[in-house]
Amino acid sequence: MWDRLRRRFGASTLVAVVVAALAFVLVGVGVGGGLARAPDDALPVLAAGATLDAGPWRVRPLRAWQGERCLLDGPYTQAGHRVSVEVELVNLTDRSSSTAAAAFVLRQPVPDATLPSLELVRDRAVLGTLHPGMPERVVLCWSAAAATTDSVVLTIRATRYKERDNLQGGAGWFDPHDVAEVRLPFGAPDPDAVRETSR
């Protein structure tokens, strides 16, 4: 094939075309930012008190505070640094669910945080299931190394409903992806959430 092309166009023309194509590709890659990873798109910011529908949950962040214990920690829990965030949640699915913790990822002050503990403010007790269409206030609490910032940053993680998933063809919520970022300055705890007893 090379011989046929050379006979038809001449060797110097072919070399020029190849060099031009390579230069075109290299310049294109350079202009596009080289081979480094493209920066992530900035997430929309969800303000305190604003509402967002994130897949199965309607989320309204309310306030954040820090302290030595989570609300549900007993008197014998070792005191450390804890970050608490109060949110209002509504289950938008068609059935009761206990997967609310997966909708929140703490980014700061703990970058790779574990799952939070969840307290149902109404009961001052561990959150069990949240029922469809019934708003509840919930306090999420994480362990953090130390107080290094004056605010907490977390991302809201949504999932997408599929009638048939790719593996078995069953219905469910899949494809977790971050949809918004929440920044809350640390303030005073919600007095209702830290009250002594059940209402």
Added chain:
Amino acid sequence: MSARRRFSDALLLAAAFGALAVMRASTPNYTRLIAPIDTHGVRGELVRGRSLALRVDGVEVARRLRVPAPGGVRELDSGGIWLVVHATAQAVERPERVAGAAIVGADGRRYAHSDRAGFARALLAAQELQAGVPARGDLVFELPQAVLADAHLVASAHPLDLAPLDSRLDIALGLDAATLAAALSAARDVYDLERP
């Protein structure tokens, strides 16, 4: 190959793809294929499944629920209302529990048995049911009042979404407009799970 033959082959191929598309769209998804097998019944009759038999004796509505708590009792309020289902249940073959129970509204939304009530002895879910020995107890649900109309109780010896192809009871609570109005007007302020 003649043009006519080619045309008929293309038509046949198109028809085959059409049939495939129809079959794919009309096949229930996997969740539906392995869904629990319901035994239907109505309030007042003993409905027998493969592992559980249950009769709904009555329903009550309350605004708050009094439950045992460490060192005493506590009252649980709700963003909606509390529905208390009085039921009699027994195992069919071997000891069982009512491990999955929920109220399904007319719109298909499912409200699971409340886990806020803990382990009050009056709860049917707290009792181990023996084969052929009827036991009475309550099932408690927290739901918006609008869900009550024409609601069903579903109950199973296994957690509801974790028992594919298992036997499940589906019992209509008989909450038509008149019954529902009577239940709501007779709603209690507090239902006591300690002394029902």
